[in-house]
Amino acid sequence: MISGGEFDPDIATWKQLAERLRLAIRSGELPPGQRFPSELSLVQQYDLSRITVRRALAQLRNEGLIVVAKSRGTFVADQQERTTVTLSKGDQVQTRMPDPEERRRYQLNEGEPLVLVTRADGTTEGYGAHRVTLVGG
Amino acid sequence: MISGGEFDPDIATWKQLAERLRLAIRSGELPPGQRFPSELSLVQQYDLSRITVRRALAQLRNEGLIVVAKSRGTFVADQQERTTVTLSKGDQVQTRMPDPEERRRYQLNEGEPLVLVTRADGTTEGYGAHRVTLVGG
DNA sequence: CACGATTTGTTCGTATGTATT
């Protein structure tokens, strides 16, 4: 049920909704892997437009807190599965949102930032930001 | 004038528009610092709704290619100087879009991914993804 | 297998607010 209450008219509604849902996830009220409320149910529960709801969900998706699957639904992200990438001397990393070609090449989720590793030997590797942890070494 | 032509109905229009604008920036047709076409002018030029135009601009902003200044306009991003951060043994890095509090704390631009560095001693540092390069060492 | 219900993706229109020029 996530909890209700009115929205502060001085703050964008989608930001407030995102914050409530974010807290519900972090508190464990919505456990990883669990089905997330559908857009329609959130629209009805909070009496908001779908635009506003989708804006909030897009934010949580970008934060890696939820995973959205077209026609299947939305789910709380499983934070456990991260690849560890070791950064050695001479390696460089830059991060940004990918363009469509990079999204295909590195199989990134919608809204997922790209982590681009350029090794000392000139080769490059790309990772989805929500699936990788960089470590020095 | 960026160049025109029709849109492929099989691909989301906002993605195609983003791609055209992206190429215009990368080719140098729209130099860094230069005023970017306003939302309205893009709406008129391509005969699209404002929603579609805004979706494309949001994508470019997330990629760090443009900077949107509220009520002032949109501009091609400057090649910003990147801070070099060295990652030593025991340091860890995770990247994602920030929540609002992280955006304030680390002074991130709208749509800019967060690079969170956790040092071996437990301290943390945050950087805007468009302004930092990580290096191993 | 077929069909309808569900759910997310995209797109249009319209309106109001706020900040800058």
Add this chain to the structure above:
DNA sequence: GAATACATACGAACAAATCGT
């Protein structure tokens, strides 16, 4: 004050993919 420009938010519609019956 007027014009410009971005932010937010409402409604509506259709497409596409999935799922249960």
